[in-house]
Amino acid sequence: MMQNGYPLVIPPMVSVFQKQVGFMGEDYAQASPSSGAYEGTAVAVYLPIILPAPCAVRRVWWVNGYTVSGGATVEVGVYADSGYGPGVKLLSGSATQGASVELQFVDVTDFSLPPGLVWIALVASTATNTTFLRSAVSGTALHVRLQQSSAYPLPSTATPAVSTSTNIYLFGFATTASP
């Protein structure tokens, strides 16, 4: 992918909190991410990412909060866009929630994404004693997130619904294999 003859690259850690690909910033967020309970068992949250260039997804990741004793299985995926909503699942990775207050990676089979709009998805098998780092948007998140109930494991095709929460979680994928 070129921009006026020059190659474009994207940051190594892709999330909605990263400039050039994500939307969270002073205009949206109320505070820096902090530990908070997950919003519901098997509720999938879909957030949009705009990729200015192609990239390879090598790992998915999320950030555990203070409480991880629920032993939830956490899954993060990437969905293709389908008319400004998540459509077909392209990839995902999952693992039992590990140590508290820690970035947790899951290796996935390398997957090449074209530039454009994609959706990242997060779901937890249980919300009991399950926390993640998250922020929130003011008033309504109608314009920046979608969600789906009974979506664990992440479905092969999303059936998103209008958001009923303002939580914006810190998760995404990495274009690097390590560290």
Added chain:
Amino acid sequence: MSYSRGPGAQHWHSVDTISHGPSIPQNYPSSALTVWPSADLAIYVPVVVRVPCIVRKLWFRTGDTSSGNYDVGLYTASGTALLRKGSTSAPGINTDVIWNCTDTAIPAGLYYLALASAAANDTFLGLPIPAPTPVALGCLVQASSLPLPASATFALDPTLPMFPVVGMVLNSVVT
């Protein structure tokens, strides 16, 4: 009729970890709270350079305490040093530290701006973002790295509690 390159293919005069860093609602960086985490630690912060540039200076700003040597540098995405000032005695407090480096042409791509400090109590302009968010934003570290190494060995530190502000100036206006 002639056409100039659009603004999307240019940079501001400074490519730094604020203008090209995370979208975190801190509004403005603070120097009072960003205490260097440990002695001789190097912190590497990713920045995306969209067009070929000539790097003329590297910069950062000290906070309310400045006692130890420091080093500042620029690395490729794979960890090869392009610029390193070398271990340098402590500058004054609340000071813009600008290193007039050798003019260095770099292609577009992913780079890491690096800062290292000998003193764990020194403060720097930065974002006091609680751990482990800086790691989730792409910050990497390396212990015992003053002076900065020729080849970085990037590591993750989920306890890293700050996001330093480091930049590279693309023209020679700043003196």
